[in-house]
Amino acid sequence: MDATGLRKLADRAEAEIAAAPDEAALEALRVRYVGRRDGEITLALKLTPTLATGDRPAYGAAGNAARERVEAALDRRAAELRSSTLERDLRPGGEDLSLPPRRVRVGRYHPITQTIREVSRIFAGMGFETVEGPEVEWDYYAFEALNIPADHPARDKFSTLWVSTDTAQRMLLRPHTSPMQIRVMEKRRPPVRVLVPGRCFRYEATDATHESVFFQYEGLAIDEQLSMADLKGVLYSFARQLFGGDRKIRFRPDYFPFTEPSAEIAFDCFACDGTGVTNDGKCRTCGGAAWIEAAGCGMVHPAALQRVGYDPAQHQGFAFGGGIERLAMLLTGTPDIRLFHQNDMRYLGSL
Numbered sequence: 348m349d350a351t352g353l354r355k356l357a358d359r360a361e362a363e364i365a366a367a368p369d370e371a372a373l374e375a376l377r378v379r380y381v382g383r384r385d386g387e388i389t390l391a392l393k394l395t396p397t398l399a400t401g402d403r404p405a406y407g408a409a410g411n412a413a414r415e416r417v418e419a420a421l422d423r424r425a426a427e428l429r430s431s432t433l434e435r436d437l438r439p440g441g442e443d444l445s446l447p448p449r450r451v452r453v454g455r456y457h458p459i460t461q462t463i464r465e466v467s468r469i470f471a472g473m474g475f476e477t478v479e480g481p482e483v484e485w486d487y488y489a490f491e492a493l494n495i496p497a498d499h500p501a502r503d504k505f506s507t508l509w510v511s512t513d514t515a516q517r518m519l520l521r522p523h524t525s526p527m528q529i530r531v532m533e534k535r536r537p538p539v540r541v542l543v544p545g546r547c548f549r550y551e552a553t554d555a556t557h558e559s560v561f562f563q564y565e566g567l568a569i570d571e572q573l574s575m576a577d578l579k580g581v582l583y584s585f586a587r588q589l590f591g592g593d594r595k596i597r598f599r600p601d602y603f604p605f606t607e608p609s610a611e612i613a614f615d616c617f618a619c620d621g622t623g624v625t626n627d628g629k630c631r632t633c634g635g636a637a638w639i640e641a642a643g644c645g646m647v648h649p650a651a652l653q654r655v656g657y658d659p660a661q662h663q664g665f666a667f668g669g670g671i672e673r674l675a676m677l678l679t680g681t682p683d684i685r686l687f688h689q690n691d692m693r694y695l696g697s698l
């Protein structure tokens with residue numbers, strides 16, 4: 348074979364490669380022409396050293412050129428075959444593109460987190476800043492500063508979980524978010540408007556409406572002219588924004604050592620519109636009571652104001668505190684508080 352023969356060989360190979368119908372045929376042609384052991388061009392190049400010295404450069408150059416042409420043709424055809432396979436797959440009637448893709452599971456916030464965010468958003472609209480406080484608290488903030496000294500009967504209400512420490516002050520898992528009333532007032536001067544959502548702990552048996560770990564939201568407003576009317580207005584607006592409609596609010600006298608006067612708040616039931624009955628009979632949401640107890644509240648006790656260095660003659664305010672789970676149960680129609688914390692995705696995913 349001479350240089351001309353090599354060029355003809357390359358011409359033939361190029362033509363065959365351009366016509367290769369699929370990748371298998373292309374691979375067979377690659378082996379046939381430029382295969383490492385006995386491809387036609389490979390073998391022809393191996394003959395170079397056997398030629399007369401003067402013929403070798405021209406022959407070798409023609410051989411290398413032939414191999415490069417064939418390799419380029421192989422790459423070109425491989426690319427063509429790849430894109431036409433793709434086109435065929437995308438053509439209607441080609442591959443079955445109607446097969447549903449694997450579902451992507453999109454996460455979302457836990458109903459308790461959603462409720463906390465919604466409550467915070469509503470109060471933010473009325474000027475309340477959301478702040479958080481420690482879940483492990485000193486006796487002083489949890490009780491003492493809230494007018495609940497060690498021998499006060501109100502301590503019994505809170506079924507406390509104490510933490511062992513070597514400190515003189517006793518430490519506990521906070522049983523309510525009210526300690527933040529004191530912590531916030533210690534740090535700020537009036538006007539104060541804060542909302543404190545947070546986890547609380549009580550040593551209690553669990554049932555459909557009680558858990559030993561639960562969430563509360565605490566509100567505190569201190570200013571120069573605040574009265575019980577402001578407290579009512581704020582909570583009324585909150586109830587309407589959260590539950591919608593023309594919600595009514597019921598205040599009944601209650602007792603808390605750190606507010607005076609104190610009240611218990613209830614909203615008229617949104618499920619039966621405050622009637623206690625629905626089409627199926629007794630309303631299941633409020634148990635026929637027509638009212639849903641929501642929170643404790645009152646005017647911040649002057650002794651608490653004095654303790655943080657406020658002058659009760661100049662500044663007064665109100666506080667309120669309630670359970671987040673209670674709101675979440677109403678908003679999602681969840682009949683048992685434990686469903687939130689068992690974290691069974693079959694239930695949480697259905698909300």
Ligand code: PHE
Pocket residue numbers: 522523524525565603606642643644645666667668669
């Ligand atoms: N901290 C009280 C409780 O958990 C509720 C409350 C908060 C009452 C603020 C009055 C003012 O029972």
